[in-house]
Amino acid sequence: MHELSVVASLVETIEALAGEHKAKSVTGVWIKVGPLSGVVPELLESAFEMYRKGTIVESARLSIEKTPLRAVCRACRVETERTDYAPDCPACGSTDLEIAGGTDLILERIELETDEPVSPAQ
Amino acid sequence: MKKQLYVLRDILGTNQKVAAEIKAACEERGILVLNLMSSPGAGKTTLLEKLAERLAGRHRMAVIEGDIETERDAERIRAKGVPAWQITTGGACHLEARMIARVLPEVSPDIDFLFIENVGNLVCPAGYDLGERLRIVLLSSPEGDDKPKKYPKAFLTAQVLVITKSDLFPHLPFDVERAKSEALELNPGLQVFVISALTGEGLDDLTAFLVASREALRAGHA
Numbered sequence: 122m123h124e125l126s127v128v129a130s131l132v133e134t135i136e137a138l139a140g141e142h143k144a145k146s147v148t149g150v151w152i153k154v155g156p157l158s159g160v161v162p163e164l165l166e167s168a169f170e171m172y173r174k175g176t177i178v179e180s181a182r183l184s185i186e187k188t189p190l191r192a193v194c195r196a197c198r199v200e201t202e203r204t205d206y207a208p209d210c211p212a213c214g215s216t217d218l219e220i221a222g223g224t225d226l227i228l229e230r231i232e233l234e235t236d237e238p239v240s241p242a243q
Numbered sequence: 244m245k246k247q248l249y250v251l252r253d254i255l256g257t258n259q260k261v262a263a264e265i266k267a268a269c270e271e272r273g274i275l276v277l278n279l280m281s282s283p284g285a286g287k288t289t290l291l292e293k294l295a296e297r298l299a300g301r302h303r304m305a306v307i308e309g310d311i312e313t314e315r316d317a318e319r320i321r322a323k324g325v326p327a328w329q330i331t332t333g334g335a336c337h338l339e340a341r342m343i344a345r346v347l348p349e350v351s352p353d354i355d356f357l358f359i360e361n362v363g364n365l366v367c368p369a370g371y372d373l374g375e376r377l378r379i380v381l382l383s384s385p386e387g388d389d390k391p392k393k394y395p396k397a398f399l400t401a402q403v404l405v406i407t408k409s410d411l412f413p414h415l416p417f418d419v420e421r422a423k424s425e426a427l428e429l430n431p432g433l434q435v436f437v438i439s440a441l442t443g444e445g446l447d448d449l450t451a452f453l454v455a456s457r458e459a460l461r462a463g464h465a
């Protein structure tokens with residue numbers, strides 16, 4: 122797994138944003154992770170702990186929201202939303218599912234600490 | 244003063260951006276970029292050796308090899324007279340677009356195919372676009388026919404599935420129809436090929452498909 126390299130990309134993006142907004146520090150980070158994102162939320166948290174020291178997110182709180190994937194069963198048409206990946210339909214057991222979404226790996230929001238008064242969004 | 248900033252950005256967005264640049268630069272020159280992924284030992288390098296033989300004389304190809312360690316796979320490709328670059332990731336479990344971008348200036352612009360052999364790993368490479376037009380996932384018969392649903396992302400995001408080592412079918416409890424249907428349930432758009440590098444089964448069809456894909460790319464950019 123490569124949670125550490127994902128965290129490196131995340132921090133790189135946040136450092137750029139913090140620079141643009143002249144932030145002193147970042148106090149909160151909200152991300153969304155789908156079951157087919159290729160990363161495990163718990164491992165992402167540990168990687169973030171390891172990586173944060175000396176970066177702009179050193180004292181930030183990390184919140185991870187697990188987003189669902191949508192599966193529509195081609196056999197019984199039952200639609201389910203789930204935050205883990207399972208290869209079969211919970212209603213009829215068929216493995217013929219149409220999978221939509223689930224690959225989310227998104228930086229949703231950050232909270233910045235700035236000196237300046239809040240300026241209009243740019 | 245605290246300030247909330249709504250970002251809504253792909254965390255791997257920088258990779259995505261570099262991949263898009265690679266794709267544009269290569270396709271403008273009519274180069275078909277392919278990203279091969281599979282678990283270790285499924286037969287990626289062997290397939291590339293066979294393709295090198297089949298494309299020789301008629302088409303020019305180059306190969307970028309991704310491995311955790313050693314120059315071995317690139318040497319195997321060079322032995323076929325094909326230019327090859329080795330990226331050793333030193334532990335990283337996948338290639339990233341930036342690694343490809345670093346090598347790309349050395350690759351001749353006068354080629355038809357750029358094959359990228361990813362690190363042997365059926366999970367992590369699937370999260371990283373390298374600028375490929377075709378993502379090819381290989382599944383070898385000794386791995387078992389139940390793998391598509393166990394490692395869904397690679398099969399969901401590929402355009403081509405190559406089932407390898409068909410010469411071993413008689414010796415294994417591998418049900419090729421099950422492997423195909425599992426993969427097609429995940430991704431009905433997959434093009435499926437069944438090959439053996441040993442007997443040559445399926446290699447003509449696969450080669451013809453690759454040549455046609457490259458022709459379609461060139462026609463689209465003419």
Ligand SMILES: Nc1nc2c(ncn2[C@@H]2O[C@H](COP(=O)(O)OP(=O)(O)OP(=O)(O)O)[C@@H](O)[C@H]2O)c(=O)[nH]1
Nearest residue numbers: 282283284285286287288289363407408439440441
């Ligand atoms: N029986 C049989 N063996 C094959 C076939 N293709 C490859 N092999 C063997 O499988 C082994 C691994 O093949 P490679 O081509 O090195 O596999 P790879 O996917 O490049 O491996 P990594 O780069 O280490 O991930 C070698 O011993 C090959 O000779 C095939 O069609 N049939």
Ligand SMILES: [Mg+2]
Nearest residue numbers: 287288316360
């Ligand atoms: Mg190899």
Ligand SMILES: [Zn+2]
Nearest residue numbers: 122123336367
């Ligand atoms: Zn990994």
Ligand SMILES: [Zn+2]
Nearest residue numbers: 194197210213
């Ligand atoms: Zn069902």
